[in-house]
Amino acid sequence: MEIREHVIVPLGYGKFVRSDKIIALEPIEDNRGPGRRTKVYVDQMPYPVIASRTEHAIIANVVETPKEILEATAALELLQDFLDDISQVGPMLRKSIKKEAALDLEKFERKIRELLEHQADLEQ
Secondary structure, three states: OOEOOOOEEEEEOOEEEEHHHEEEEEEOOOOOEOOEOEEEEEOOOOOOEEEOOOHHHHHHHHEOOOHHHHHHHHHHHHHHHHHHHHOOOOHHHHHHHHHHHOOOHHHHHHHHHHHHHHHHHHHO
């Protein structure tokens, strides 16, 4: 992969940086959600910038990446976001959703975790 030079990369929350100035990306795993996604280390900046986008989304803007990889990455990010949202639903609401809408959130959680774990295994 080659870094695209002089491309402005959106980090989210109105933050932008030039692609060739990004030194490193560090995903923030704990407390994922708004404002807690990725640390972006930028040349000549003493502290990392906190981006609202995932490291995969930022990398997709920094390097030339085949369309198929971008689409797969976007789908995985969507699944991770959905899993994060589902985990916030309490047991009482889960029961109500299952009863009223016949939607089993535990089943979705299980399937999404399996898919994400399988993808992680493939990347190792």
